[in-house]
Amino acid sequence: MSEVNAMTNEELVARTREFEADIRKTKTQITRITNEIKNYDLRIRENKEKLKLSTTLPHMVANVGEILDVEEDEEDKDTSGFK
Numbered sequence: 001m002s003e004v005n006a007m008t009n010e011e012l013v014a015r016t017r018e019f020e021a022d023i024r025k026t027k028t029q030i031t032r033i034t035n036e037i038k039n040y041d042l043r044i045r046e047n048k049e050k051l052k053l054s055t056t057l058p059h060m061v062a063n064v065g066e067i068l069d070v071e072e073d074e075e076d077k078d079t080s081g082f083k
Contacts, residue, residue, distance in 0.1 A: 007015070
């Protein structure tokens with residue numbers, strides 16, 4: 001007859017606990033990695049938007065006079081060159 005490697009009940013319980021602990025660790029790692037992936041995806045989307053905005057031309061172009069709505073003084077309207 002061949003020898004059978006039989007485990008006692010205590011050994012089976014200990015092995016089961018080891019496996020359960022490994023499962024908990026693995027689940028924790030999966031959760032952490034999943035959260036990291038979500039954060040990286042969010043950062044990628046934000047950076048793509050920033051890149052998109054920085055590579056497009058501005059829609060509004062104005063000079064300082066248009067922005068300040070400068071009105072000419074009476075002296076400025078004199079075109080003779082004499083004050």
